[in-house]
Amino acid sequence: xxxxxxxxxxxxxxxxxxxxxxxxxxxxxxxxxxxxxxxxxxxxxxxxxxxxxxxxxxxxxxxxxxxxxxxxxxxxxxxxxxxxxxxxxxxxxxxxxxxxxxxxxxxxxxxxxxxxxxxxxxxxxxxxxxxxxxxxxxxxxxxxxxxxxxxxxxxxxxxxxxxxxxxxxxxxxxxxxxxxxxxxxxxxxxxxxxxxxxxxxxxxxxxxxxxxxxxxxxxxxxxxxxxxxxxxxxxxxxxxxxxxxxxxxxxxxxxxxxxxxxxxxxxxxxxxxxxxxxxxxxxxxxxxxxxxxxxxxxxxxxxxxxxxxxxxxxxxxxxxxxxxxxxxxxxxxxxxxxxxxxxxxxxxxxxxxxx
Amino acid sequence: xxxxxxxxxxxxxxxxxxxxxxxxxxxxxxxxxxxxxxxxxxxxxxxxxxxxxxxxxxxxxxxxxxxxxxxxxxxxxxxxxxxxxxxxxxxxxxxxxxxxxxxxxxxxxxxxxxxxxxxxxxxxxxxxxxxxxxxxxxxxxxxxxxxxxxxxxxxxxxxxxxxxxxxxxxxxxxxxxxxxxxxxxxxxxxxxxxxxxxxxxxxxxxxxxxxxxxxxxxxxxxxxxxxxxxxxxxxxxxxxxxxxxxxxxxxxxxxxxxxxxxxxxxxxxxxxxxxxxxxxxxxxxxxxxx
Amino acid sequence: xxxxxxxxxxxxxxxxxxxxxxxxxxxxxxxxxxxxxxxxxxxxxxxxxxxxxxxxxxxxxxxxxxxxxxxxxxxxxxxxxxxxxxxxxxxxxxxxxxxxxxxxxxxxxxxxxxxxxxxxxxxxxxxxxxxxxxxxxxxxxxxxxxxxxxxxxxxxxxxxxxxxxxxxxxxxxxxxxxxxxxxxxxxxxxxxxxxxxxxxxxxxxxxxxxxxxxxxxxxxxxxxxxxxxxxxxxxxxxxxxxxxxxxxxxxxxxxxxxxxxxxxxx
Ligand SMILES: Nc1ncnc2c1ncn2[C@@H]1O[C@H](COP(=O)(O)OP(=O)(O)OP(=O)(O)O)[C@@H](O)[C@H]1O
Ligand SMILES: [Mg+2]
Numbered sequence: 056x057x058x059x060x061x062x063x064x065x066x067x068x069x070x071x072x073x074x075x076x077x078x079x080x081x082x083x084x085x086x087x088x089x090x091x092x093x094x095x096x097x098x099x100x101x102x103x104x105x106x107x108x109x110x111x112x113x114x115x116x117x118x119x120x121x122x123x124x125x126x127x128x129x130x131x132x133x134x135x136x137x138x139x140x141x142x143x144x145x146x147x148x149x150x151x152x153x154x155x156x157x158x159x160x161x162x163x164x165x166x167x168x169x170x171x172x173x174x175x176x177x178x179x180x181x182x183x184x185x186x187x188x189x190x191x192x193x194x195x196x197x198x199x200x201x202x203x204x205x206x207x208x209x210x211x212x213x214x215x216x217x218x219x220x221x222x223x224x225x226x227x228x229x230x231x232x233x234x235x236x237x238x239x240x241x242x243x244x245x246x247x248x249x250x251x252x253x254x255x256x257x258x259x260x261x262x263x264x265x266x267x268x269x270x271x272x273x274x275x276x277x278x279x280x281x282x283x284x285x286x287x288x289x290x291x292x293x294x295x296x297x298x299x300x301x302x303x304x305x306x307x308x309x310x311x312x313x314x315x316x317x318x319x320x321x322x323x324x325x326x327x328x329x330x331x332x333x334x335x336x337x338x339x340x341x342x343x344x345x346x347x348x349x350x351x352x353x354x355x356x357x358x359x360x361x362x363x364x365x366x367x368x369x370x371x372x373x374x375x376x377x378x379x380x381x382x383x384x385x386x387x388x389x390x391x392x393x394x395x396x397x398x399x400x401x402x403x404x405x406x407x408x409x410x
Numbered sequence: 411x412x413x414x415x416x417x418x419x420x421x422x423x424x425x426x427x428x429x430x431x432x433x434x435x436x437x438x439x440x441x442x443x444x445x446x447x448x449x450x451x452x453x454x455x456x457x458x459x460x461x462x463x464x465x466x467x468x469x470x471x472x473x474x475x476x477x478x479x480x481x482x483x484x485x486x487x488x489x490x491x492x493x494x495x496x497x498x499x500x501x502x503x504x505x506x507x508x509x510x511x512x513x514x515x516x517x518x519x520x521x522x523x524x525x526x527x528x529x530x531x532x533x534x535x536x537x538x539x540x541x542x543x544x545x546x547x548x549x550x551x552x553x554x555x556x557x558x559x560x561x562x563x564x565x566x567x568x569x570x571x572x573x574x575x576x577x578x579x580x581x582x583x584x585x586x587x588x589x590x591x592x593x594x595x596x597x598x599x600x601x602x603x604x605x606x607x608x609x610x611x612x613x614x615x616x617x618x619x620x621x622x623x624x625x626x627x628x629x630x631x632x633x634x635x636x637x638x639x640x641x642x643x644x645x646x647x648x649x650x651x652x653x654x655x656x657x658x659x660x661x662x663x664x665x666x667x668x669x670x671x672x673x674x675x676x677x678x679x680x681x682x683x684x685x686x687x688x689x690x691x692x693x694x695x696x697x698x699x700x
Numbered sequence: 701x702x703x704x705x706x707x708x709x710x711x712x713x714x715x716x717x718x719x720x721x722x723x724x725x726x727x728x729x730x731x732x733x734x735x736x737x738x739x740x741x742x743x744x745x746x747x748x749x750x751x752x753x754x755x756x757x758x759x760x761x762x763x764x765x766x767x768x769x770x771x772x773x774x775x776x777x778x779x780x781x782x783x784x785x786x787x788x789x790x791x792x793x794x795x796x797x798x799x800x801x802x803x804x805x806x807x808x809x810x811x812x813x814x815x816x817x818x819x820x821x822x823x824x825x826x827x828x829x830x831x832x833x834x835x836x837x838x839x840x841x842x843x844x845x846x847x848x849x850x851x852x853x854x855x856x857x858x859x860x861x862x863x864x865x866x867x868x869x870x871x872x873x874x875x876x877x878x879x880x881x882x883x884x885x886x887x888x889x890x891x892x893x894x895x896x897x898x899x900x901x902x903x904x905x906x907x908x909x910x911x912x913x914x915x916x917x918x919x920x921x922x923x924x925x926x927x928x929x930x931x932x933x934x935x936x937x938x939x940x941x942x943x944x945x946x947x948x949x950x951x952x953x954x955x956x957x958x959x960x961x962x963x964x965x966x
Contacts, residue, residue: 108702127607129604131603134603137600143600144619432792435792437788438786503721510704517957532945537728538930576725580725612710639817658817667825671825677815681815
């Protein structure tokens, strides 16, 4: 058992509302797990329960195999990076970073060398004697990370650490953190509501909704095999159709969807009603009006968005719904708005998730 | 100037622009000038008019008389003791109220500030009942062996401190509550996360950041306690050797107005300089905003 | 585990301190209310027996009844006058920006930071030299010096927060400026004005120093009647009078809370 962090059916109720509802999760050593979900789904609460600021109303939390559910925060071995950074405004950068070492009674000379190392690692050289309010947002963020890292915690907890940075800085800081995490083999839990951020940085993503984890998997698996309709809709763009299974045979499963579409999916253990997920980039378009057979549908192009290397088209179907199609940048030239098209896709591109 | 009363009456007569605000301010100015500034100047003039026309005999009398110097010192030490008690009792309560996550907090604040709305006479009377020889607190102290037989807190310095601190405590709590509420609680969480016990986190972070507010609250309580009248004169008795009681005595019993005015002016000078520092603290950057 | 949780020694210390301090703040008032129902002839705690005798005696004592009525009358007049003066001045200070308006504002509020006792002495000397008012009128004038600043301090922020475009819209629709003030501004800032008036009322009703120094002996406000009675003897009717005051205050506070809850719930 080499999980650094383990959550066992952890719940947190405020009154009769569950902020976190029976969440189970393991984070292995050196792994970065992202908690991803919409606002209010319980990500912060989950993270704060691991740090010990919020007491679970049910379940157990283990750090390095030890049950810490009832252990106060200062005796847990976690390093938290707060969304607001929570840098001590009355202490300098060096003092902020040294704070945890002092509390642990580390010898003064060792504190000095470890703080210096961390300042170098975080590229904060020359800023040691500044107060937090004299730093830029990005520098503050690095101090917050350095302060949490210097105590070598079992797990480092990051609550939307990039949300206060502008878009460009966010990306570079993200890459830097990922590099650091892999170099130092840090175990980390990372909260975000930005799915692109989660995909870019995480080893595994736990997609949360209404206090529950809907799916926990690698970014690719979450994207290509969303287990629920919510996950499919939340991660990337997706066309999602309600469909009813009408036939099963060894070759595949047939399901009837809206606008007269017949889906044929790879063999699988599907219930009667399913949600069929079709990624926009898996759809091919051809000019024409007749759609024959399964996994095709006819429609009319009605909106076009050009992004340079790629482009997106909206295809209006017979029942008025719209199919989102993504393709190379020449798509708008080939299919002007108003042109009749037939869309088709491979059976292997379809994923059935719970309706 | 669109929304304000326009400088024009119904018949379209044009009035000077300054007239409406001046008329609106006039009553308040009369109250301020006639009933506040003028009497205060009169008080000051009375204090420096013995012997007439200008003389400082009463000041010399006050500062030269060891009795009155002792009164001044006692008054200042009363202020210091009350402030200390208010701080020690007020900070934990204010911190608790600022950090408690409960919908009962507004109710608790209401309960804490309730005594402020009750007349000082009533509150002092309550303490007299408790501090007299057969009062609960005095009996407890004797039963616990902390005080000799026949001991009572009534009419004692300690009794005045106890009563006055209770009277002013809500103000301290409300001041500190606002200050602590303005300090991000994640700072304490961060300290704990880095290994500080909750008590240490509060000492190392909250107390340090609340220093300006603690100072401001202390000045407020100090200035109010040295000039308080009802509680000291009731709990301390008519002979309590305090500035406020001496002023009362000189004004209403001995009718020595120049001397009463002098003691008042000295008290006013102290309270005012404290209030000025307090005002600077509240406006200035010394109170941490985070 | 929040910092106020009981799971660590600091949390336990905190709760203990809070309990002690709450008792310290509230117990004296509770003791008075409790002992006012006791049967013993002197104020005692814990009270023995139960009686309403002291309330009967208190309500039969003309000193307290008249004192209460006098205080009520003074406070009512002071409230109305100081609200009118204060609101007018606040309006002028907020709506007409002129050089020095900030200075005037802080000057007008400054009587609040001075010791009430010093104000009382100054006014005693002042009135004896300038007999512009006699009897209870002197006390009413004296109370204005602290109640007007108090109204100002509450109403100025309320007016500053008030969205002026509402007023302008009313004028746009044809209301005269004066009409706009009474039809639009006043109703919107009414909660703030109520708060200011309530504060002025309580201030005047509870005020001790000026009352002791300036009240006419024939018309003593309740605080003065209590102040002199408390010094003389500990008779349980005092506890009854005090309890009545405490309970009235408490009732007002609860009603205020409930009303503002209901208002904010809407
Ligand atoms: N102290 C509290 N009392 C009551 N409810 C709370 C409390 N803290 C959080 N909640 C509720 O718990 C739910 C989860 O909150 P949480 O802060 O964990 O969400 P989140 O996923 O971090 O959202 P965001 O992305 O907006 O930060 C929310 O519905 C919130 O209203
Ligand atoms: Mg959050």
